[in-house]
Amino acid sequence: xxxxxxxxxxxxxxxxxxxxxxxxxxxxxxxxxxxxxxxxxxxxxxxxxxxxxxxxxxxxxxxxxxxxxxxxxxxxxxxxxxxxxxxxxxxxxxxxxxxxxxxxxxxxxxxxxxxxxxxxxxxxxxxxxxxxxxxxxxxxxxxxxxxxxxxxxxx
Amino acid sequence: xxxxxxxxxxxxxxxxxxxxxxxxxxxxxxxxxxxxxxxxxxxxxxxxxxxxxxxxxxxxxxxxxxxxxxxxxxxxxxxxxxxxxxxxxxxxxxxxxxxxxxxxxxxxxxxxxxxxxxxxxxxxxxxxxxxxxxxxxxxxxxxxxxxxxxxxxxx
Amino acid sequence: xxxxxxxxxxxxxxxxxxxxxxxxxxxxxxxxxxxxxxxxxxxxxxxxxxxxxxxxxxxxxxxxxxxxxxxxxxxxxxxxxxxxxxxxxxxxxxxxxxxxxxxxxxxxxxxxxxxxxxxxxxxxxxxxxxxxxxxxxxxxxxxxxxxxxxxxxxx
Amino acid sequence: xxxxxxxxxxxxxxxxxxxxxxxxxxxxxxxxxxxxxxxxxxxxxxxxxxxxxxxxxxxxxxxxxxxxxxxxxxxxxxxxxxxxxxxxxxxxxxxxxxxxxxxxxxxxxxxxxxxxxxxxxxxxxxxxxxxxxxxxxxxxxxxxxxxxxxxxxxx
Numbered sequence: 308x309x310x311x312x313x314x315x316x317x318x319x320x321x322x323x324x325x326x327x328x329x330x331x332x333x334x335x336x337x338x339x340x341x342x343x344x345x346x347x348x349x350x351x352x353x354x355x356x357x358x359x360x361x362x363x364x365x366x367x368x369x370x371x372x373x374x375x376x377x378x379x380x381x382x383x384x385x386x387x388x389x390x391x392x393x394x395x396x397x398x399x400x401x402x403x404x405x406x407x408x409x410x411x412x413x414x415x416x417x418x419x420x421x422x423x424x425x426x427x428x429x430x431x432x433x434x435x436x437x438x439x440x441x442x443x444x445x446x447x448x449x450x451x452x453x454x455x456x457x458x459x460x461x462x
Numbered sequence: 463x464x465x466x467x468x469x470x471x472x473x474x475x476x477x478x479x480x481x482x483x484x485x486x487x488x489x490x491x492x493x494x495x496x497x498x499x500x501x502x503x504x505x506x507x508x509x510x511x512x513x514x515x516x517x518x519x520x521x522x523x524x525x526x527x528x529x530x531x532x533x534x535x536x537x538x539x540x541x542x543x544x545x546x547x548x549x550x551x552x553x554x555x556x557x558x559x560x561x562x563x564x565x566x567x568x569x570x571x572x573x574x575x576x577x578x579x580x581x582x583x584x585x586x587x588x589x590x591x592x593x594x595x596x597x598x599x600x601x602x603x604x605x606x607x608x609x610x611x612x613x614x615x616x617x
Numbered sequence: 618x619x620x621x622x623x624x625x626x627x628x629x630x631x632x633x634x635x636x637x638x639x640x641x642x643x644x645x646x647x648x649x650x651x652x653x654x655x656x657x658x659x660x661x662x663x664x665x666x667x668x669x670x671x672x673x674x675x676x677x678x679x680x681x682x683x684x685x686x687x688x689x690x691x692x693x694x695x696x697x698x699x700x701x702x703x704x705x706x707x708x709x710x711x712x713x714x715x716x717x718x719x720x721x722x723x724x725x726x727x728x729x730x731x732x733x734x735x736x737x738x739x740x741x742x743x744x745x746x747x748x749x750x751x752x753x754x755x756x757x758x759x760x761x762x763x764x765x766x767x768x769x770x771x772x
Numbered sequence: 773x774x775x776x777x778x779x780x781x782x783x784x785x786x787x788x789x790x791x792x793x794x795x796x797x798x799x800x801x802x803x804x805x806x807x808x809x810x811x812x813x814x815x816x817x818x819x820x821x822x823x824x825x826x827x828x829x830x831x832x833x834x835x836x837x838x839x840x841x842x843x844x845x846x847x848x849x850x851x852x853x854x855x856x857x858x859x860x861x862x863x864x865x866x867x868x869x870x871x872x873x874x875x876x877x878x879x880x881x882x883x884x885x886x887x888x889x890x891x892x893x894x895x896x897x898x899x900x901x902x903x904x905x906x907x908x909x910x911x912x913x914x915x916x917x918x919x920x921x922x923x924x925x926x927x
Binding site: 469511512515516518519521522523525526531532533534536537540547548549550553554556557 | 624666667670671673674676677678680681686687688689691692695702703704705708709711712
């Protein structure tokens with residue numbers, strides 16, 4: 308898991324950033340929700356093979372667009388501008404959420420609109436130099452998945 | 463489509479209620495968004511066979527729970543209480559949203575948390591007499607689907 | 618889990634039937650694949666809350682259709698005839714498969730067309746007396762999910 | 773649509789190849805199923821924005837892996853070898869199928885295992901020179917989607 312955390316860090320996302328997103332989603336349902344408790348669920352999500360592959364693939368696309376190395380320049384422009392109707396970034400995010408059930412999907416839809424913390428920051432980043440089209444959805448999906456697992460375990 | 467509208471009406475949901483949910487989701491992206499325009503998209507969603515089947519099935523379950531005619535009394539209690547971790551109501555809703563792409567799913571997650579208009583009303587209804595566990599998600603899904611189609615057509 | 622196994626048994630499906638479906642999906646990838654090994658994965662799938670809820674709900678619909686107690690007689694006829702375009706039975710099945718990743722979905726599509734063992738038997742059952750429209754897809758989804766988990770653990 | 777057909781052609785897939793995959797999926801349900809009839813449905817699928825974006829993105833990843841230009845060399849190896857547990861290629865394919873309902877998903881699972889025509893050819897291609905990890909699933913998804921739309925229209 309160190310590798311995936313290092314990759315996220317290199318793209319501007321710390322584990323603490325993800326923890327804060329989970330806290331945003333779950334705080335109202337818990338009297339005392341600590342970072343220590345949330346970490347367990349974030350780690351669990353990040354350790355899953357299909358989650359890792361989705362993260363690697365999404366970030367690879369973001370980086371390729373930043374470096375302008377894709378053959379398809381029209382696609383590069385669509386991803387670079389984070390076109391609201393592109394949709395493939397959300398498809399990858401749902402590939403993560405689906406593994407954690409229907410509550411994870413609902414959580415994702417909510418956090419994707421509210422854009423708390425790091426998600427808003429990635430979304431507002433200057434599109435000319437950096438591309439986080441996949442990353443902001445991936446972070447939302449990781450948080451939504453961890454929050455769903457936390458909710459299921461609570462009961 | 464008259465039949466499906468009559469069924470929704472008999473369960474407390476008018477076409478105008480759904481239009482208001484679509485408006486809630488789309489107002490910020492349009493300068494002038496009229497009911498007339500939204501109606502076209504709501505009708506289009508309600509006319510789709512798989513959407514109709516999901517509506518019929520979800521409402522049939524709500525009604526069966528109200529009438530207490532299911533064999534499985536434990537399941538009846540779970541649905542009657544709208545247990546947050548039940549999940550099958552959202553699965554049916556996603557069956558509708560998926561037909562309209564990833565934006566519909568995101569819209570659904572958002573509206574399901576915000577519970578505007580009729581969705582909040584259904585959700586707050588007295589659980590001892592009425593059961594709207596499937597219906598509130600179905601209405602959210604119809605609105606999310608119509609809003610997604612509207613967004614795609616706008617461009 | 619005893620309760621869910623008893624319910625499946627009462628509808629004509631034994632644990633051994635499910636094991637054979639998993640074997641059908643995985644035999645070509647393993648030199649020696651025993652029932653003992655497969656049982657672990659079937660149990661694991663059947664113990665998951667969202668899986669249980671999908672099973673309970675699908676069977677409740679099958680039983681309600683058999684007993685002819687649904688208000689909506691048109692829906693009752695569609696489910697009773699296992700109309701190929703109904704689709705809600707598969708939506709419920711995907712609610713199970715999605716939890717086990719994309720390989721589970723592919724496995725489901727394959728087993729749903731091939732209809733080995735108990736799935737074919739349920740599918741061919743006399744529609745006038747029994748209704749297994751949801752059950753055959755649910756059994757396929759359980760087997761597809763268990764096979765997917767087995768494949769992921771093998772590596 | 774000429775652009776997407778040209779792109780597919782440049783990767784070894786003709787419209788006729790896709791038509792044959794649809795025929796494979798639907799022949800048993802029709803007395804007389806002609807290429808002319810199938811073309812309408814293939815065109816309709818290929819004209820959908822979200823389908824186009826999934827095709828563009830999947831092929832961009834295949835090409836980037838062939839050219840060895842991705843930063844993440846581990847991911848490059850996983851995609852290049854078409855690792856059965858990678859899963860993101862299927863996630864993209866489901867992003868297409870979901871738009872066409874649950875029957876499209878079942879069709880995809882079946883065709884992905886049977887690998888008729890072009891799908892088998894892409895799958896057997898020498899992995900050292902060409903990468904079709906995303907393309908074979910994308911072609912399967914286009915065919916599954918077109919077959920599902922054809923089945924719905926038939927009734």
